[in-house]
Amino acid sequence: MKKSILIVTLGLFVLVAIVLFRTFSFTAPQLSNALPLVELKSDGKLLSQAITYETISHKSEMRNDSVFVAFHNFLQDSFPKLHKELSREVVNEHSLLYTWKGSDPSKKPLVLTGHMDVVPVDYASRNDWDASPFSGEILDGNIYGRGAIDDKGSLIAIMESIENLISQGFEPSRTLILAFGHDEEIGGDEGAKEMSRILEERGTEAWMVIDEGGTLATGIVPGIDGTVALIGTSEKGYVSLEVSADMGGGHSSMPEPMNALEAVNRAIYKLKENPLPDRFSEPILGFVDYIGPHLPFVQKMAFANTWLFKPIIFNTYKKSASGSALVHTTQVVTMFNSGLKDNVVPTRARAVVNYRLLPGDSPEVILGRAKDLINDTVVKVTIYDDFEVSASPISDHSSSEFEFLAQAIQAVNPEVIISPYLVLGATDGRYYYNITDKVFRFSPIPLKKDDLSRIHGVNERVLITGYAKSVSFYGTLIKNS
Ligand SMILES: [Zn+2]
Structure with a gap:
């Protein structure tokens, strides 16, 4: 009897020792230093204007084609340098595929994707908005409207960063491809699926693809008060x-x-x-x-x-x-x-x-x-x-590409904790595994807990300061790549 008590006690002691040892030696994977920050300014006005185009995705017979054309014209007027330096192709009438040719052909292209379409605003909830959902109105430092987070915020930030970099005389060594779909919210069949097919047909092998889906989450991950950069790897x-x-x-x-x-x-x-x-x-x-x-x-x-x-x-x-x-x-x-x-x-x-x-x-x-x-x-x-x-393939979070993305995020947000993540919804990202096995889902727009219900919901909005940081994030990512 005594002997068995002794064995159980000893066993428990060993178990506790193992648990404590593992706890105290548990450290996060070390990432190397952040990339040099490329700080770019933005007042958010272009995003505010972009929101006024009601680019709601519908099956083609119900879609308002003229609003997509107007949106394309708005992009051309707003980003003249970009449209001079980058080649632009229209895919399936409304999706846009841009190429910024790099000087070093040995570097695989970086592909940034996003979508210009938005979900409709539920008519019954229109009056619950603090600002009209397609006004792009700015209230208390926030840009309001459908698409502010999902996904015009990222799309316009990408373009604004490039326009800025061109103004500074930057010329890329790595080719940059932008793939902006027009039907992500209804499955991406005409947009992302077709653009990824075109890229594959051309033999494009991407360095990595970065799409929406992950986020800079503050107060969202249980147990962490600070900000976590959740990078969707699947x-x-x-x-x-x-x-x-x-x-x-x-x-x-x-x-x-x-x-x-x-x-x-x-x-x-x-x-x-x-x-x-x-x-x-x-x-x-x-x-x-x-x-x-x-x-x-x-x-x-x-x-x-x-x-x-x-x-x-x-x-x-x-x-x-x-x-x-x-x-x-x-x-x-x-x-x-x-x-x-x-x-x-x-x-x-x-x-x-x-x-x-x-x-x-x-x-x-x-x-x-x-x-x-x-x-x-x-x-x-x-x-x-x-x-x-099925679930998408899993992009390797121990890869150098993941680390590079993390370093760009940390350049703009030094205090942030980086983590891989599983995206719960569907994104255009899943189509691009035909040109790389590194598809990462991350939007640099910061979100707090109450912002989650704004996506596809009422009062979708983004802080101008948060949006400006997104422009710097893309600038940092592109310039250092
Ligand atoms: Zn989206």
Whole structure:
């Protein structure tokens, strides 16, 4: 008896020693010094004007083509030097592909992407805006309007930085390619997909591609009060499943034991009862390594010892919807249609379940899993709308390209903590893996917690000072590359 107590005590002692040793020796990967800062000034006026063009993305038959043409003209008028120095191609009517030829052909091109289209403003919420959503009005140092963050902020900052660099007489040694899509918000089929195809056809091998998706996040990462530069190294996949049943209906006074609506309901319940398991994907393991050492002691201990504290970390992240989405493939019912009248048994029912896939979960696996779980001969499970995409490949966060990007971010924001990240939504970035395996998603526009709901929401806005820093970020990135 005494001996076993001794062994258990000794075992615990060793365990605690390992946990503490790992915690105290847990340090963030060391990045080399920041790049020399290229400080550029901006008053944000051009972004403010850019917002006034209502470049809302719609399928081509509903799109207002003239507003995209007007926006192109605005760019040409606002950035005359850029349009003189860079070659410009129009792709599929509205996307813009620019090339700034570098003097050193041995350097692979840097590709910066962005999109000029924006999501519409929900009519019911128009009055909730502090400034009219397409006014570009400046209030309290903020530029307001749809697209201020997503994604005209980045697009105009890129162009403004180049216009500035040309004014200073800068000539690039590395070729710079700008790829600005016009339909990112509806899938990027005409824009990014086509531009990436053109680049591939030309044999372009990019040094790296930088797209939107990551951010300068202040007060957003749990446990960190300061600013974290979240660089998206992968983005989640997407699939929706249709769960349907067709069965005999009839009068509600003489119901059969099961009808279509009840069958689909039962199937959906089975899915709901079986969420996909929590797990770490490679971008999140990177996040753990980069963020962990900066956390308060207890959290740091958990992050330093994921082999032991995985469930605690998962529980912490499951407290918020966005945290939870980082550690599992999400599953949510988004549509349910059935029934016509209170005294008629419906003959048909249909529900749609949307999934956002962690790297490693394919749409086929999700479909097979749902069929196995539902296991009901009257219920059909199919992929909805023929649209499915696995998570993107993972761009290496230990690469020199990632480090270069981090150094440019640190030049402008010296106090920032850098971390790899998994992007929860879809971006144009996924199309560009055909020309490089280094696609990084990062917008230099700083965001606070309450800004997250402004993206695609009410009162989208950006601080002029934050926007000006974005111009300096792109200047620093381009000039040093
Ligand atoms: Zn966007």
